[in-house]
Amino acid sequence: MTDAAELRSLTQGLLTAYPPATTDRTDFLRARFDAGLAWVHYPVGLGGLGAPRSLQAVVDAELEAAGAPDNDPRRIGIGLGMAAPTILRYGTDEQKQRFLRPLWVGEEVWCQLFSEPGAGSDLAALGTRAVREGDGDWVVNGQKVWTSSAHLARWAILIARTDPDVPKHAGITYFLCDMTDPGVEVRPLRQITGEAEFNEVFLTDVRIPDSRRLGEVGDGWRVAQTTLNNERVAIGGMRLPREGGMIGPVSKTWRERPELRTHDLHQRLLGLWVEAEVTRLTGERLRQQLVAGQPGPEGAGMKLAFARLNQQISGLEVELRGEEGLLYDDWTMRRPELVDFTGRDAGYRYLRSKGNSIEGGTSEVLLNIVAERVLGLPSEPRTDKDVAWKDLAR
Amino acid sequence: MSTTPDLLYSEEEEALRSAVRDLLTDRCDPAAVIARTESDTPHDLALWKTLTDGMGLAGLLVPEELDGQGATHREAAVVLEELGRAVAPVPYLTSAVVATEALLECGADDLLAQLATATSIGALAVGLHTAPGAAFATVRVENGHLHGELTGIADAAVADLLLVPADDGGLYAVDSAAVTVTPQVSFDLTRPLATVRLDGVAGRRVGDAGPAVRRALRAGAGLLASEQLGLAEWTLTETVRYLKERKQFNRPVGGFQALKHRLAGLWLETVGLRAAARNAADALATGEDADVAAAVAQAYAASVAVHAAEEALQLHAGIGMTWEHPVHLYLKRAKADSIAYGTAGAHRAALAELVDLRAP
The missing domain is CATH 1.10.10 (Arc Repressor Mutant, subunit A)
Structure with missing residues (x-):
């Protein structure tokens, strides 16, 4: 040891x-x-x-x-937080040797090709097809969406349907996709902030050698769980100082700009300050549990708490700014390299944080997960359980 | 905030929790607590005796040389979580925490030893609603004797020793046999209030009331959050259990998403409360950041405990509205706790000063 x-x-x-x-x-x-x-x-x-x-x-x-x-971890977050643990767990020796070093060093950026226009919360319903040519390459066709860093990425983790004749979870296979393949087209997807942090990715006859399959054929849903669980672990358990999150800028504005203060805003600010501090402590407690080797179920709730808080705090800050809250710093279409929740001005933060309750699992789905996995309440009725994917309503 | 607070429970703390929980499971069942509330003795002094004589819990905050256990607020907080889970009608918070802290500030060693060994039950004669640092009522001192009436004194009905603030700035120890204690019809059936009337009683001045009351109420407020956590945990757990069993429309009621989301949200609130309560207990134990930690915990805890109890009642529906079902004990305690040692609003106002987010 x-x-x-x-x-x-x-x-x-x-x-x-x-x-x-x-x-x-x-x-x-x-x-x-x-x-x-x-x-x-x-x-x-x-x-x-x-x-x-x-x-x-x-x-x-x-x-x-x-x-x-x-290694500038924010730039390569998807590789570090999602691709790497999945490759480590399911990859062949050749795959681990080939991919992990340039991934960690940051020589190769990764993106995630999971969500589709028709498969959001119901990710397992995805329709991007991968068809094998004899014993050779897989040929992939479909459309993915909400892909951060796709315009920078050398590789993607991809899940695609390899068997439409079985129920949806059973017919998915996980691949490592070369983003330089001529069949990969990345288009910026402009969002409400004005910029395009995400992309749409169109896959047309993209060829993937079988050696770039991760895990068994048809086992892609299970492999993807490793990716998604690591995404949520990455969101909780951070160490933050007091006022370390979005409450920091609004508290600073409050202290520096007494002319903006009102009694109503004061009450709301103090309430949110307390909630931000309690959420910070919850994250710290989660971190201490992980370090002590006693991971608790608390992580499942951290993303929910942060999403709501970020939205409420940034919303308050826009209001606090009064006349300035009527302005916006810049609507120019850009393709930023980094996802930045706390940068720029209050209006940007307010708009960007609206995505916090959607990305990485909607708050509604996460509440179901907490209710079922933590509290043990009955799961949602599943009408699609024994239906072949090709026969699902869409 | 130079060091990071320890927000976990140690193995010893978990062992203490199991011991207290086992005892309360045997000796403090909800039906008996309900029956007791309308008897002449709403407090369960037999249970108190077992907790104190048997387990030494009254002396956790008192040093060993004064016959205490020399433990800290962290352990006392664990005891309060369990007492909250059982809405146990014992004067733990009022005697073993609040009155004890006041005497620790005054250095009244002989009286501390009495409280630590539960030879006496103590009560600070300051209204339960009083926030740390807020003004409190006093009695008159005339020719060395105390005169006046104080109201809203929690657990005074079973106290042997009252700590009474007087208008000369002193805190006086008074034998309860020398005063008139009259129970008040209290919203919280399991922590009843009483008035204390002093008609020319001789007291012993043990110290200055200002700092002693402030310290006592801060500890009370900070550790009350652990009791509120216990209340919230019990109500949530019991509601989840009930909704898995209860069937309507040919399904368990707990399978409806509208209810699942509410319960998941409540769980999230209790997770936050646990972190805030642990932080307050640890800060009181180390003395570092204790004002902010106690205020944060109390600015957060009341809404969680009350919300959990209100949801428990609504989701138990008809049966939850009956006197027979214990959920009302939790609702009454949670609602009273939202006023005890200062409302959430009072603690937010304190934070505005402490963390420099000042009012307009």
Whole structure:
């Protein structure tokens, strides 16, 4: 078992061999991966040391103190948070060797081709088809939507229907899709903020070799659960200082602009401040449970809480700004590289946070999940359970 | 906020919880609590004796050299969670937390030892509605004797020792045998209030009332959140259990999405309350950030406990409206708790100063 002292010493060894000041960023990150210090809980040879996940903080602190470059995790969040754990769990040795290192280093950006215009909350109803040509390549046709980073991505995790004659969950297969294939067309999807953070992705006769299938044919739904569960873990359990989230900017405005204050806004601000602090503490408690190796069901609720709070706080801030709240900073169509919930002005935050209760599972679906998996209440009636996908109403 | 609060329960705290829960399961069943509320003795002093003599719980906050357990607010909070789950009619919060904290501030060691060993039950003679830092009523001191009447004193009916603030700024220890205690018809049947009348009673000045009352009420407010968590947990758990069993329209009622979403939302609120209550208990134990932590917990807890109890009543529907079903005990306690030691609004107003979000 690797301990903190050993990790510190390995990290110092890396810093000595590759001094950050004089080493190219990518070279440093590759060396860090090869030393097993990328994600210490991953296996040896795949960027890790098989150490407890909680010890990553030891490595990160040493590297930060030495001014070492990081892999800009916000830019490659889908790769790190969703593709990597799924490849680690279901990938072949060849796939793990091929994909994990450039993914972690950030040389290859990943995106997620899951949602479709006709398959949102009911993701398993998806209709993008993958048909195998003899024993050779898969040929994929369909349309995906709400794809962040598709215009930057080299690879995608993709789920597609390989068998329409069985019930919807059984006929799905999971693939790793090359975004440079000539059949992949990415179109920006402009959203209510004015910018296009998402894309539509059209797949026309895209060829995927069978070696880029992840998991068994027809087992894609189970494989996708790993991806989706990791998405929700990534949303909860962050460490935030007091006023660290969206309550920060509005509190600052309140302190700096006494002329904007009213009694009604004061009561609402204090109420939201308290809720933001309680939600922060809930996240901190979840984090402490994970570190102690006692994960609780609390994570399921964090996204719900953050979505509601972000919307209410940013809405209050627009109102607080009064006359300025009637203005908007910029409606220009852009394609930002990073998803930014807290950047720009209050009006942007208000509009962007409307997506928080939709992306990564709608709040309504998450409430069902809490009710059924945490409280054990009966599940929704399932009229599609034994119906072949091709016979579903649409 | 230099250190991160410990928001988990230790193994010892979990062991303490099981011991208290086992005892309450045996000795504090809802039907008996309901029956007791209309008797001459709404408090369950036999249960109190077992909790205190048997388990030493009255002395958790008192140092070992004064016959206490030398534990902290973290353990007391766990006890209060369990007492809340059972709406147990015992003077734990009022004697073992609030009166004890007042005496700790005054350094009245002999009296602390009495409360720690439950030789006496103590009550701070300040109205239950009073927020930390708010003004409170006092009695007159004339020629060294106390005169006046104080109202809304929780658990005074069973107190042996009253801690009475007087108009000379002092806090006086008074033997309850020397005063007239009259029960008030109380909204919360399981934590009844009483008036305390002093007609020229000799008291012993134990210290200054201001800081002692403030400290006592802050601890009361902070740990009340754990009791409110216990109330919310019981009402939610019991409602979920009932809705899995109860069938209408040929289905379990708990399978209707309109109800599932409400219960999931309530669960989310209790998860938040647990974090806030643990944070307040830990902050009171370490003394760090305690004013903010207690105010945050009390600004949040009341709405959760009341919401949980109101939903429990509505979702139990007809049966929940009966005197026979215990949900009303929880509703009454939760609603009274929303006023006890300051309303959520009073605690938000305190936060406005503490975190510099000032009123217009």
